[in-house]
Amino acid sequence: MKTCDALVIGAGMGGLAAAALWAQKGHKVYLVESHYSSGGCAGYFKRREGPYDVGATTLSGLRDGRPVKKVIDKLNLNIDIAQSDPGIVVHMDGNVINMHSDLRELSNEFKNNFSIDCHSTLKKWKRYEDALWKALDVPSNFPYLKFKELLSLFRKDTRVLLFNPQLFFKSFYDFMPKFMRESSDFVRFIDQLLLISTQQTSKTCPAFMGILGLFYPMDTYSISGGMxxxxxxxxxxxxxxGGEIFxxxxxxxxxxxxxxxxxxxxKEVFFTKNxxxxxxxxVFNTLLEGPGFKQNKGKIWGANVAYLNIKAKRPIDNLYHQIHDQEGSLFFSISRPEADSLIQRITVSSHVDVDDYEKRDNHYELNKERFQKRVLAAFNKYLLNENIETVRVESIGTPLTFKHYTGRPKGEVGGLIHHSVFSLFRLMPNKAPSEDIYFVGDYTFPGQGIVSVFQSALNSVKNKSH
Structure with a gap:
């Protein structure tokens, strides 16, 4: 029997970050993973032309005080990252909306494309966003607040939230000023953008999550070599x-x-204190003998994913694109250009209902074919140019693909969908009551993506120190 201080089940990004942070604190850490590689839904797979990102993943949360920046700094990680500006390029009805990192440039994009003058509104919302990230870092056992933590929300940099309670009790659509709501094109643009980060559209998305989702492209980076x-x-x-990975x-x-x-x-039997x-x-409950941990997770999306590679004399420089089409939108994540290669790898994703992909039958194969045609049509219309010599489809992934490789029920991806501040209490606590069991990942923190799961990993360490 192998003995350790802390054992992590699952080498998704949340598990990797938690294992690294606990090991750095001096704990003997083991990490067990069913797959042959790490990263989970934000992982990778290798092919001859290089590694593909499993999901159309962006790297955000690198501003000072944000979760990814904290993890990188705490662990002193040496990675080559570069800010993407624009963070996302949105192609909509023949127009191009560049999601710039500068607030004035972003408001000019909205003015030019939607005829709305919203700089003062965005400036106010940006204050809310900064305060929200500070507030989200307060609970050591999210979403539960200790009395001392509650009092800390009255400090100067977060109390603006307390004076604007509508952030937590209105939908983002109802929270938007009337002049924004009156632009149906702007609402449609917001709806598709929110699907990427909050898994829902403006009329059901809580205002505070809508603000976080709107501004996340301003803090978006690429990483050499991908995920x-x-x-x-x-x-x-x-x-x-001193940690070990199995x-x-x-x-x-x-x-x-x-x-x-x-x-x-x-292969092994382990004993762990934590x-x-x-x-x-x-899945955890099916493995645990004795009382389990209930979660009302609700409906969670699945994804269809296309993996492409292109050979181009001149690379595509803007790496993240959202393309609107008749079925909604597609998100394109393109690998950073490499000095010694003309190949770029592209991961394209779109939301789907996991219940439409329960078995591999004729309907399943037809859905894959339709999705491939949809992706190629969007690429050829908006991204193909005279520098691109070849476009090749490597494969198509579905919820059943994610189920096979990640073990997530029905192949679901992304976090829980929250319709109000109260639904945050559906999240798993970062630490179980009266037990040394910790939960990390997108079932434990609002939103989805690396920024959310890294915050849950940070919280697990904070809970151990309490």
Missing amino acids: RTLAKTLEKSIKSH FKSPCERIVRVQGGYGIYTQ LISNISPE
């Missing part, structure tokens, strides 16, 4: 602090024992 680089760098950090080791059983937990995988789960709570 593989981030995953491998976190693996290196874990190992450099790939192809699916967890089969978790038993509460005196002083900790027994973890049974296909157990950190980076897998679906639904």
Whole structure:
């Protein structure tokens, strides 16, 4: 039997970050993962032309005080990142909206494309966004607040939220000024943008989450080598602090024992004092003997994903694109140009209902074919240019693909969908009551993506120190 201080189940980005942070604190850490590689829904797979990002993932949250910046600094990670400005290029009805990092430039884009003068509104919302990120960092056991933590929200940099309670009790649509709501094109633009980050549109999205979703492209970066680089760098950090990673080791059983937990995988038996789960709570409960942890997760989206590669004499420089079409929108994430290669790899995703992909039958294959045609039509219309010599489809992924490789129920991706501030209490707490069980990942923090799961990893360490 192998013994450790902390064992992490699941090497998604949240699990990698948690394992690295706990190991850095001096804990003996083991990380067990059923797959042969790390990263989960934000991971990678290798092909001859290079590594593909599994999901159309962006790297955000790198401003001072934001979760990704904190993790990188705390672990002293050495990665080559560059800000993307514009963060996202949106193609809509023949128009191009550049989501610039500068507020004035962004408001000019909105004015030129939607004839709305909203700089003063965006400036006010930006203050809210800064305060929201500070407030989200306050709870050590999100979403629950201790009395001392509640009092800290009255400090200067977050109390603006307390004076604007409509942020938490109105939808983003109702929160927007009338002149914004009267522009149906602007609302449609906002709706598709919010789908990327909040999994829903403006009429159901709480205002505070809508503001976070609107501004996240202003804090968007690319990473040399894609998500593989981030995953491998976190693996290196874990190992450099004495941690060990066990790939192809699916967890089969978790038993509460005196002083900790027994973890049974296909290959090993472990004993740990602290157990950190980076897998679906639904799956965790099937492994845990004895009382489990309930979560009313509600409906969660799935994704269709296309993996393309192009050969171009001149690379595509803007790496993140959202293309509107008759079915909604597609999100394109393009690999950074490499000095010694003319190849760029592209991951394209779109939301789908997981219930439409329950089995591999004729309907399933037809859906894949339709999605491939849709992706190529969008690429050829908006991104193809005279410098691109070849466009090749590597493969198509569906919810069943994600189910197979990540183990998430029905292949669901992204976080929980929140319709009000009260629905945050559907999230798993970062630490279980009266037990040394911790939860990290997008089932534990609002929103989705690396920024959210990194915050949950930071919270797990804060809980251990309490």
